[in-house]
Amino acid sequence: MTEELPHPYEKFLRKDRIPHIWCEGCGNGIILNCFARALEELNIDVDKVVVVSGIGCIGRVSGYTNTDSFHTTHGRPIAFATGVKLANPKLKVVVISGDGDLFAIGGNHFIHAARRNLDIQVICANNFIYGMTGGQYGPTTPLETWTTTTPYGNIEQAFNLVHLAAACGSVYVARWTTLHTRWLTESIKKALQKEGFSFIEAISQCPELFGRYNKMETGIKMMQWFKEASEVQHFSDPAKAEIKPNRIVVGEFVDIEKPSYERLLKEMKAKAAEKK
């Protein structure tokens, strides 16, 4: 007789929403697991955590986390999170969304929230394509790879997300793959404790779509690629961290201190109230 063991992080999951919709071999579950582990290890009051996501495969994550959560329109989770955080700064507002959602349709919100140094954490599951719609190329699709809308190979340059995040003023920037679960969890923990805008890129495998079109048709094969190509380098120049077929620089890129928007807002409100 087999004994039914509880999932170690089940208190962070909405059990009545499981099974999830993600495909076999997908990396999104690993990212969710790392997030749950980070919450557990930090012993955060989950009543004060709000998970916000946009549209796409990883966008469904907000429906699976047992916190207050909101699944916004495509590209808008950061703008929505801005309203939540400023209306109630005591909340811990975490955006978990995809590369297409955050950097194509939602790119403007990302760069401005980072510039403002809004005190939120953004975790981007980068699977290099639009997964939910069936594998079209997006802003992070590497040059010369194959997708359903690049039948002759991709001719667009890809965003280097850690460089973008650093240039926009993020106080914490890290990149890991779904292979680096301990590092990824540690980075999420660090981000959750930092004041200001933090960004974590979690490179995630989509064997069904990106993998299948690029000779890595299983999750294992994609993770083998991550293993062979990744190089851990802490605080290297994010400008030189473009993702290449044979080289994925992972690690922490930025960890600085800067007053958050909320801190400056609080000071400004005090001044305004005094003046009144």
Next chain:
Amino acid sequence: MTTSTSVEKTSVVRSGRRFMSGDIACAEGALAVGCRFFAGYPITPATEIAEHMARRLPELGGVYIQMEDEIGSMAAVIGASYAGVKSMTATSGPGFSLMMENIGLAAMTETPCVIVNVMRGGPSTGQPTMPGQQDVMQARWGSHGDYEIIALAPSSVQEMFDLTVDAFNLAETYRVPVFVLADEIVGHMWERVNIPQADSINIMSRKKPTLPPNKFAPFKPDADLVPPMAVFGEGYHFHATGLTHDERGYPRTDSAEAQTQLVQRLCDKIRRNKEKIIRVEKTMLEDAEVAVVAYGIAARAGLSAVRKARAKGIKAGLLRPVTLWPFPEEHVAHMSRRAKGIVVAEMNYGQMVREVERAAKETPVIFLPKLGEEPHKPDEILEAIEEVRK
């Protein structure tokens, strides 16, 4: 419905007779009713609302944030409302177009919020400094899918204050985005305003859950079809989504039943309560043979024309919809049974007139469009009244 406890009812807005512009009256009305969050993007002719909120909100412990665009502004307004703060934005045509995406999200997630549109001439960039009433149909139908909203049309600076107060109360009561459809003239005009005493301002706040978190379903409606609203951080651990969802807030993307139930309720919570929502102003309409229908700034010329007609012995009257949406079709239908004809004056090339024609059935309707420049002159409307009487 309970009175908000988070809002200090004293000294938020100085009461008494004041002289101010419509945009400022709108901002003051929002503050008086407890709005403490504004997200927006500068745009003529609504900018003064943002400027006034930027100065006043921090004094009152609120937040003004200038977002990167109107898409983000509307998203932030929804976020702030879900965090428990009465929230608004103000814009004009081009910004209104960008907001449509998240206005749909607000309707779908039943977010109390207020959107002020100080209308100018369109389409596209159009005439930024000229008045218009060209966004009336967009307000009703601008986002995709079936839903209902509420829209109010102020025709004076006083109403910029009063109807902004009403807009928040309706938004909180029905959990719906509510529009204040003003225009450039009402927004920029300066008039005397009577600011009521703080304790005489009616302040409504959303219904709170009465069930504990483990029994609470965030989209399960009460008998009035409006669900009580939990906010983030209270321990309810609830989920909301723009996808079709069930009473638990969980996505139901393959159920015809879930789609039917949700969409019908989003519409019916307004439709079934429309008698409570709709407000019209009727002037000398009881015995009117000619009825003028006009709203916003155009209604003032309409009133003047009706008075002139009466002085000439013509039985004319004015029906002014204060609520544009839901459209007061019963009021129009009732009036048209007596009237020989109806004159509709609006500052566009034919929007609300379609609703009037639909409600008026066989009663003939003369339409007076107006594009750009100044609003209708009373004599233009008077001529049409005389035309009907012939």
